[in-house]
Amino acid sequence: MIPAMPAAASAGSRPGVHPALRFGRAAAMGAIAVLILVAGVWGSWGTAQYVMLTKGREQGTLAVTACAEDTCTGPYTPMTAGSTARRQVVIDKGVAVRKGRTYTVIVKPDSDQVVRSGAAGVLYAWVPLGGALLLASLVVAGGLRRTRIAWALCGSGVALLTAAFALVD
Known part of the structure; x- marks a missing residue:
């Protein structure tokens, strides 16, 4: 300890910082961290629910025939009982989809949108x-x-x- 330094400063805390302020900072940062994680789960669950909970969902293959800026399209061939063939379904191009390739997909309910499985x-x-x-x-x-x-x-x-x-x- 430096002789000119007050005893409170050597105890490991900054001088002038009240314990309530430290608690408030910790609570605020903890709440922000939890909020970020909840937002990440929320953003993921919109697609993940279709891919992970596949029971009762239409599953099949998509043969990509055309791609635009953000989406690709092609015919859907069913692989599960109760699934119907579709002339054209849409998949997000951000899923690394290429024209001329075939992918296994799951159809979102009541739409012609599909997600990779x-x-x-x-x-x-x-x-x-x-x-x-x-x-x-x-x-x-x-x-x-x-x-x-x-x-x-x-x-x-x-x-x-x-x-x-x-x-x-």
């Missing part, structure tokens, strides 16, 4: 959560000063995003 579809559906994990890791590290938890969140996000982009071909 299988491991690639599941991982791609959870990409928003991967981004939320990365963002939340920054909040946890900087705002809460919990570096181990932040590294765990960051590693999970990087692993999820890497797996998604490696599998989605």
Whole structure:
């Protein structure tokens, strides 16, 4: 301890910072981190529910015949009982879809929209959560000063995003 330094400063806290302020900062940063993670799950669940909960859903294949800026289209061939063939269905082009290839897909109820199925579809559906994990890791590290938890969140996000982009071909 430096002789000119007051005894309160050597106790490990900054002088003038009230414990209620530290608690308020921790509560606010914790709430922001949780909000980011909930938003990531919410953004992912819109697609993930169709890919992960497949019982009773129409499953089949999509032969991509044409692609526009954001979407690709093609005929749908059913693989499950009760599914009907469609002349044209639409899939998001962001799922690494290429003209001339065939993909296994699941039809969204009451529409001609489809999503990719299988491991690639599941991982791609959870990409928003991967981004939320990365963002939340920054909040946890900087705002809460919990570096181990932040590294765990960051590693999970990087692993999820890497797996998604490696599998989605």
